[in-house]
Amino acid sequence: MLQIAINGQLHRFQERLTILDALRFVKIEIPTLCYDERMKPLGGCRLCIVKANGSPHPVIACSTQISDGMVIETHTHEIEQLRRSLLQLLAHRYPADFVREFPDKEFHRLIRAYGLEEECTGKTSPELIDESNPYIRVDMSQCIYCYRCVRICEEMQGQFVWKIWNRGDAVRILPDSETNLRESSCVSCGACVDTCPTGALEDKSVLSLGAASNWTRTTCAYCGTGCEMNVGTREGQIVVIRPVQDAPVSRGHLCSKGRYAFDFVHAQDRVTHPMIRVNGSWQPASWDEAISFAAGALGRIVARHGSASVGVLGSARATNEENYLAQKFARTVLETNNVDCCARVCHAPTAAAMKLMLGAGAATNSFDDIERARTILICGANPTENHPILGARIKQAALNGTRLIVIDPRKIELTRYAALHLQLRPGMNIPLLNAIACAILEEDIQDEEFLNERVSQFQEFRHFIQEWTPERAALLCGVEARKIREAAHIYAREKPAMCIHGLGVTEHIQGTEGVMCLVNLALLTGNIGKPGTGINPLRGQNNVQGAAHMGCDPGTLTGSIPIKEGSDLFATVWQRPIPTQQGLNLLEMMDAAEEGHFKALWAIGYDIFLTNADAHATRRALSRLELVIVQDMFMNETAKEFGSIFLPAASSFEKTGTFMNAERRIQRVRKAIEPVGGSRPDWEIICDLARAMGKGDLFSFRSPEEIWNEIRSVWKAGAGINYERMEYGGLQWPCPAEDHPGTQILHKTTFSTGTQAALRLVDYKVPEESADDEYPFILNTGRTLYQFNAGTMTARTPNSLLCGGDFLDISTQDAQRLELFESELVRVRSRYGEAVLPIRITDSVAPGELFASFHTPHVFLNFLTGPHRDKFVDTPEYKLTAVRIERYSGL
Structure with a gap:
């Protein structure tokens, strides 16, 4: 500790503080104009000058470090006059x-x-x-x-x-x-x-x-x-x-x-009062009328067709408390496990793979490990556009010497800063990742100590992976064997190495297995359970991690606990038995609806018609439902064509609760304004409908905090996270007790499955979609910086001036060959449907490949995507569709 005198008072400080830091710590204010604590001190404005150690020359407080015995005066007449003179120069x-x-x-x-x-x-x-x-x-x-x-x-x-x-x-x-x-x-x-x-x-x-x-x-x-x-x-x-x-x-x-x-x-088109569709047209209704109508319709369908015929979809835009109630409603009021959320179509493969291999289906590390890593492997993610704050942190890390390896079919912004860009063909994640594993073992750069202590089935894996040489993989994925070996060397040797992945890994028919391959790499190199390492999915929506974790999943209860394992505790807390019949996930609900077995759906904050792959199949399924309850802020595409009842929901600015981010951090959501019009928070709507269906005793909550406290009673890993402890910055689970600090890094000494994690043998399956003479291009899809998912929110803001509708990226070479020009409208056809959108000529995509965004309903890109799904969790194949391009004649 250092002792210094400030304006005649002695104070003690830690080393490495500046004078300005010390002054602010003891709440002594001095003027600054060029200083911002988020940046390195500049000392350009000189307003923060102070007198130090009796020197006749003032020193700049923001860039001068304190030293033991220093004597500082902050507001002498001479110093104040100097400050006034400096300000005069700026004021004139x-x-x-x-x-x-x-x-x-x-x-x-x-x-x-x-x-x-x-x-x-x-x-x-x-x-x-x-x-x-x-x-x-x-x-x-x-x-x-x-x-x-x-x-x-x-x-x-x-x-x-x-x-x-x-x-x-x-x-x-x-x-x-x-x-x-x-x-x-x-x-x-x-x-x-x-x-x-x-x-x-x-x-x-x-x-x-x-x-x-x-x-x-x-x-x-x-x-x-x-x-x-x-x-x-x-x-x-x-x-x-x-x-x-x-x-x-x-x-x-x-x-x-x-x-x-x-x-x-x-927004002018925000729906702020309940509506019921009568004879094909929407009619306004009171809340009592809408709730009574929904309760009666659901009750009749359950009585006629059974509980297996109805289902509920939670929302990634709703709070943890609201998603908890959604799945509780499904299981206690409707008595079905038919409950899901949009994690099904994005990161369900991540959760399944990591749960299977490591015991927890969530990020192993914290975002702060970005600055601790020496190497960051980014696979199938575009952080600067889709997670811009993390993208900026990764970019700064690269500028400060962290080595980036980018695995992506496109040249994303971060490839400019990357030590290596592995520009693979779409759908070739498995061959490439297996080849990196093979190269690690060929060069004998695996972490033997970690393998011996914490990994099982290594010899079986070694025997399997030796067939996936970089040369073999290069023929499939289009990446030079030399680059594959270089990536292996950097990831295994330049440690700690962190892996960040996104939907470019998961939204494939082998999405779950792609994540398994990433976990294999971390286990082989010991890049897990330590600062600056781990497997870290970038979750797409604000609370998609929380929605699934709260139990909006047909096979798990709150805390991602399997139903069989957690049913006794939940039955005790809820005082109701937990349904034992296997539930349907979202895609299975659509299948059952098309077959005539599934009759009613309550979709909370989720435009499934616009966002599901294979929109033609989704339309057929939804058209056969007897009841579709849509709970949202806007008349979305699902509501417009299929809705029976519309329940207007409050935005996150109009309610309280919590969200869970991609690093397992649970944070407070606070009401800034009153709900617009007659809109209500989702949790209130769910409780009202439960009461109308005779189960009000299970939903007698007076506040989101009461709901959260019930969540803590059934979720041991979150028991220590109360509202008071989340006041500033939130906490990361596991946090089992109120004196527990939360967990920044998982799997430090053991895995949730035991002391060792098993490597997985993942073989490559030829994609269902491939280019041919009739459909010569491969289409990849994704988000952009200024628009968000279905555009429900961003399309109603000036962000549309920064990036309007959807677009189709095509290489310069292909555009020239087809004699297409910038912004020309083209018709894109697949084996399943078509869409019309303007082209954008760019070198970010390789010849023969296309990229399109999917934010606008009038384009409706998912009429192009097909029926193929991941075999483990049914996540659709969004990232690989064979298409052709035709000139658009306006017909």
């Missing part, structure tokens, strides 16, 4: 109007504090205003050249948008396009706005709606990263969202969706 060209209009800006507060309002004599220059970005207004009349925008874009986002042009009096800060923000490489994350101390960069929503009068800390409702944010409201409306500085996941950062895409809450 600054417009006074902005100081009065936005008094809470950092710079404006200092201007007033030092009595410099009259010094502000600058004028606004129209040529310095840029309105091109739908969210951000640029007015460089207010720029004081602190360079915070430049630095945060480099050091946090890694985008390098803002550039310093010229020198001296001619210096200017402009985007890299040298024109406007819209034409630059800006990704609209808003970090530059967040750090700007003056308003040179400002959110347009604040300018149009006014500054926020209330703030609420909550968790983002988009991807599974789990970023925390402060929601600013004014007169019951959201006006701005800012990042939470001390959030453990997002670390004071947000992406364009989390920060800006909130206008859907007040």
Whole structure:
């Protein structure tokens, strides 16, 4: 510990603190303008000067480290006069109007504090205003050249948008396009706005709606990263969202969706009152009428066809508490295990593979291990577009020396920073991953100590894998054997090595086995159970991890406990027997509906018609149902064509509860505004319907916290996570007791299945889809940066101005051969259907391959995808469809 004197008072501090750190620790404020704790200190503005050790020259507090015995004075007359002089230099060209209009800006507060309002004599220059970005207004009349925008874009986002042009009096800060923000490489994350101390960069929503009068800390409702944010409201409306500085996941950062895409809450087409379809048309109804209608219809169908004929779908957009109630409703009110959620069509293969091999179907490590890893293997994931905050952290790690291996059919942004890009053919994950394993053993670079202590069936695996030489795999996957061996060497030798994977692994007919192959690599090299290692799936939606973990799965109860194993405990807590008949998953429900055996479906926050693969089969199945209850914010495609009852749900901004992110972290969701119109939180709707069906005693909850406490009583691994402990930053399970700190890394000494994990022998199966003369292209599908899944939320925000409808990526070579031009509409046909969308000519896809997004209903891309499914969990094959391209004539 170091002892220093500050303004005559002795204090003790840890080493390696700066003077500014020490001052803030003892709550002594000094002015700063170029400082932001998310960036490296610059010391450019010099306002944080202090007197140290009696020296006649002041020192800069933000970049000077404390030393033992240091004597610091912070507000001497001389220091204050120097600060005032520095501020005068900045004030003389600054417009006074902005100081009065936005008094809470950092710079404006200092201007007033030092009595410099009259010094502000600058004028606004129209040529310095840029309105091109739908969210951000640029007015460089207010720029004081602190360079915070430049630095945060480099050091946090890694985008390098803002550039310093010229020198001296001619210096200017402009985007890299040298024109406007819209034409630059800006990704609209808003970090530059967040750090700007003056308003040179400002959110347009604040300018149009006014500054926020209330703030609420909550968790983002988009991807599974789990970023925390402060929601600013004014007169019951959201006006701005800012990042939470001390959030453990997002670390004071947000992406364009989390920060800006909130206008859907007040969208004109939001449905805010219940509706019942009568004689083919929707009619408004009261809540009592809608609940009574739904209860009566469900009761009649169960009485006539049995409990096996009905099912419930939980929602990745709903809270943990609400998904818990959804599966409890299915099992206690409807008395069926027919309950599922959208994890079925994305990461069910991950959960199955990791549960089978390691004993827990969730990420082994934390996001903080990104900065601890020496190597990061990214397989079938595109983090900078689909999980932008994690993508930015990975990008920064690469810029600081971490070695990236990217396995992807496309050239994604992170391939620019990668030591190695293995650009395999779609559907060839198994041959490639097996070949990496083979190369590890050929070069004898496996972790023998780890294998001896913690891995079984190694000799069987060695015998099997020796046939998967890099040369054999190269012929199938199109990646040079030399590169496969190089990847093996980096992953096995440059440790710790972390594996991050996404839907490019799971949404295949061998999705579960693809994840098994990744686990094999981690076990072979000892890259598991340690900091900077592990198998870490990037979950697609905000609470898809939680939805499945809460029991929205036909085979498991809350905590991913098999029904047979957990039925006694749950029956005791619920005071109802647990159904024993095997339940149907989502795809099995569709099959049974088409066959006429399944009659009613309650879909909560899930547009299954638009998002399921093989939309023709989904349409046939849904059309045969007698009852479809849709619970959502908008009249989605499922509701439009098949809905019987529409129950309007509240958004995450309008309720409380918890979400579970991809690293097993459970975080608070807090109500920032009242529910719009007559919409209600999902948990209230479920409880109302249970009461209407005579089971109100099981659903007598008065708050989400009461629901959560029941969850803790049936889920031992979450028993220690109460609402109070989740107040700031949340906790990661397992956390079995209230004095337990939570678990950052799983499998440190043992696996949930025992002391050893078994390697799996995974052979390659030829894909059901392949290119031929009639269908010469292979189509891959996925999300984009600015739109999210079915576009239910983002398509109702200005994000649509940044990226409108869906598009089809085609290589330059193929476009030239087919004489197609940029943005031309084409008809894409598969063996199952067709879609029309514009092309985008790019070198990110290889010749013979295509990539399309799937966000817009008018394109309805899933009329192209087929019926093929993973044999373990029924996850559809979204990533590989044989297609052809035709010119579109408009007919």
